[in-house]
Amino acid sequence: MGGLAAAIGLRRVGFGVTVVERARVLDDAGAGISLAANGIRALDALGVGDAVRAASARQLTGGTRTPRGGLLAEMDGAALERALGAPIAGIPRSDLHAVLRAALAPGALVTGAEVTALDLADPARPRVAFGGTTLAADLVVAADGVGSRLRGRLFPTAPGHVHSGSTVLRAITERPVEVGGDFELTWGRGAEFGHLRFADGRVEWHAVLNAPAGVRYPDPLAEVRRRFGHWHDPIPALLAATAPKAVLHHDIAELRTPLPSFVSGRVALLGDAAHAMTPHLGQGDCQALEDAVTLAAALAGEPSIDAALHRYDAERRPRAQSVARAARRAGRMGEQLAHPVAVAARNAALRLAPAGATVRAILRHAAWVPPRLDPR
Structure with missing residues (x-):
């Protein structure tokens, strides 16, 4: 998604992409x-x-519960909408990707082509080889994910991604399901179940477990039912409305070393x-998306590409790495917390927190204003 968003932003400020x-x-x-x-x-x-608004559902009600x-x-x-002037929105990832692809210039997206070489001999004109084609570029944007090969090439001494200690199973229900809130999280001991409602009434759910990397189940849906099927409504109904083949299973990785x-x-x-x-933190x-807009704005506003990239790094790296640290802390106090005494203490603290504490916590990260x- 970040790569598509960057392509849209760069085209918007005058670059061919x-x-x-x-x-x-x-x-x-x-x-x-959940955006x-x-x-x-x-x-x-x-x-x-x-x-995106037209294809999404506003998330107005919800919260965090016990099993x-x-x-x-x-x-x-x-209250968040009033404070921020924009909603929290739930949307199928496929619909969001379709919206982003539709905004690209015709022919800009080349599929079935893997980057096989990056030639940096000319610092001002990197050359990218893919699918039998080589292009010289003013700028290469590496949006190749958590396991980025280009990151390893550019920063060979930096530690790569590591397993976070958690694994996630997720799916979208086959049919609409009546749920009590638009968005909800449930925290157990070393486990989390969450759901968000879509505009068509279907619901996305995710189940996060403390688990080593590489653990897989012969029947993922049966495992989720075993672990979460006795939790509160509407969790059993969501699992009953899910096709076994719809369940995706991925380990959660992160760049722990900035x-x-x-x-x-x-x-x-x-x-x-x-x-x-x-x-x-979602x-x-x-x-x-913030990266994409900030990069495009820097390239539009600075006198040179090098100056723009310096600005992009200066503006984005402190904020993104701060959010990453906060997300790690949230996991340790949320889904990853497993000791019963610690779980009980956390739950008591949440119940005693003053009204509006959740809103203020979300505002801390969501109150970002994009550049023009x-x-x-």
């Missing part, structure tokens, strides 16, 4: 996404905010390639 995607068929893998206000604002700056259904903290989405820079020469790292974080995709994207 080629997006290279190794997948031959865009099957839109992935379940759903905080900063992500919606970034999409507005890219000119696709209205289309038996006891309320720990309430989320007031309406990079020294998001830039090397005329190559800019973006999204998970630059700052892969755990999902506990900010990973939003930070990638003026053509060069």
